[in-house]
Amino acid sequence: MPEGKIIKALSGFYYVANGDEVIQCRGRGVFRKNKITPLVGDHVVFQAENKDEGYVLEVKERKNELVRPPIANVDQAILVFSAVQPGFSTHLLDRFLTLIEHNHIRPIICISKIDLLDEEEEAEIAKYVEYYQSIGYDVLLTSANEEESVQKVIPYLENQITVFAGQSGVGKSSLLNALRPELELKTNDISSHLGRGKHTTRHVELIEIGNGLVADTPGFSSLDFIGIEAEDLSFCFPEIREYSVNCKFRGCLHVAEPKCAVKEAVESGEIKKYRYDHYLTFLEEIKDRKPRY
Incomplete structure (x- = not known):
């Protein structure tokens, strides 16, 4: 057969x-x-x-599968987040990273629309870029209007199955159109009332770009942590995973336990407080989740 x-x-x-x-x-x-x-x-x-x-x-x-978008056997995910319009959200990015890390998929952060930044906004984004790079993530800065920045993406796609994912209106389809213009994927402007884009991609499809396959996926309205247990969550944060080996108690959740190396690293600034706060928020969400029967 x-x-x-x-x-x-x-x-x-x-x-x-x-x-x-x-x-x-x-x-x-x-x-x-x-x-x-x-x-x-x-x-x-x-x-x-x-x-x-x-x-x-x-x-x-399958080696892995995602529920939203519905796709299997993914090698990597390029998480597209706009610098502005809509504004850069570390909270939403960390939700995506958690889900991708849990599924053992390599995440690559792509910050789009950098041509729209003023000097102050550019400096703020640079701080986030520096930190995410310091904990092991590749970060790409792109603009669909700047050919040179788009070309930086292509080497990452070689011989890989890649998911392009992110909030609606961040420029996923615009970036893919820039990579392969003949696709003519639909794009929509941001709604000034809602501050987000309309979903322009209606189904998942693998598209050849270079020697790789790329999935343009429907936009996400929400992300939940189905399948991720409380004790799994720290493994989805590289810096928390690194420091947790020095915690006094095995199975430390880094909340109220004494002699927690993670909390000490947050206090010293080695782990950014916003990342730790997101970890705590996600942990509470997982703990409050209703059991599935």
């Missing part, structure tokens, strides 16, 4: 790439029975009489 990769899912059809061919497939009923939903990025076994009438028979084991 032939095998391929799902590169698009739309209206009950799965578009499976096999070499230079793309075959339109439906899922067999066995998937519904076993509660398996094929996802973009899945490596699948299929059968087809022609390019328009195929069936997905088997979904191979």
